[in-house]
Amino acid sequence: MKREKVSTAVIRRLPRYYRNLEELSQAGTVRISSKALSASMGITASQIRQDLSCFGEFGLQGYGYNVENLRREIGEILGVGRGHRAILLGAGNLGRALMENFRFDRCGFSLEAAFDTDPALIGTELAGVQVLDVAELETYLAAHGADVAVLTVPGPAAQALARRLAQAGVGGVWNFTNMELDVPGPTAVENVHFADSLLTLSYMISKG
Amino acid sequence: MKREKVSTAVIRRLPRYYRNLEELSQAGTVRISSKALSASMGITASQIRQDLSCFGEFGLQGYGYNVENLRREIGEILGVGRGHRAILLGAGNLGRALMENFRFDRCGFSLEAAFDTDPALIGTELAGVQVLDVAELETYLAAHGADVAVLTVPGPAAQALARRLAQAGVGGVWNFTNMELDVPGPTAVENVHFADSLLTLSYMISKG
DNA sequence: TAGATTGTTAATCGATTAACAATC
């Protein structure tokens, strides 16, 4: 194995591998070759082997990969099972949709608290999670900490909150706002820009 | 200009250019050089010029680009202003969040109808949009058509619906389910895989 | 053993960056 720095292209494929292996595992498939996986994922077998070789040797010559074993290994690489703790900021429509529908646990996260500014929401419970006052954010984080913050607030509030989160030591921001966040140092930002995504689709269908 | 086929890497940057130019335009900035834009976007000036040159010559030597003009040109490339029509399938939490919060119009789309299977929802109106019975999907599409379908249904229903949409001539599927869709031919699919995104973030914060 | 399939090295392909003549 190589263990130089792994390119983001590779990293962004890991969740797809993980998802496919989960499905295979659930379907009871015990082993799979890079060739078979390649066919079902629309990626070359060569690339799959190359990608995996960044992290170790998970296969067996003449056999392929043990599905459950490979799933677990990739899960470990992605950090599933580290007991990551998430908080959510902005319990509006989108925030609530994520709280009620998104399976944080399947990604190895537990959603521990939500924050909002609306007095009508503060003190209530949504999807089994307490809604706290954003004013208490630093107090909460000092006491409990959090690995990731889900940012589903209105755009204008995003940048300031992101900075507060980074300041308080939150490791990553999952950004659903349409803002480009500028956060210092070690805090990671992962953007889910709906508009960018829809505009890409718009381009794709506008060819004819 | 070149006009060979444009790589997806370039296309995925276009919405970001568009977004930045919107902001500049709203801030009243009249002109900008590739160098200045590069600094504010964290992309090299060379890449910006290279990207734009795929579509035409929008700048002026010694001057740079007219912000509003470039914004409009990129908007045109992306298909904003074509009056694209969208329908939404699955008016659950996430679907409703998109209907009520997402500015389809800012991407040049109008949301024309929603579909669900829940009798309690069918016939009601959400965010000014009628909710129809999914059973009427084909009838509706035959009568009105649609350019894009927003797919916010539960995973198990996704694949079959995607096929029905493609069959009925819908040009693109904006896929929010955690399923990998297999649709025939000319219908485009743009995925918004929340889990993949969160797992990528999980990887990023799991290094230490 | 023979066939299958890995991990890795080498070859190819594509995307990003640098350089610069053209020109506003």
Next chain:
DNA sequence: TAGATTGTTAATCGATTAACAATC
């Protein structure tokens, strides 16, 4: 005119694909 900045060509860098020895 002199300075700035484009569009494009060439150089570099990185990522994907192909090939193959190792070996289950």
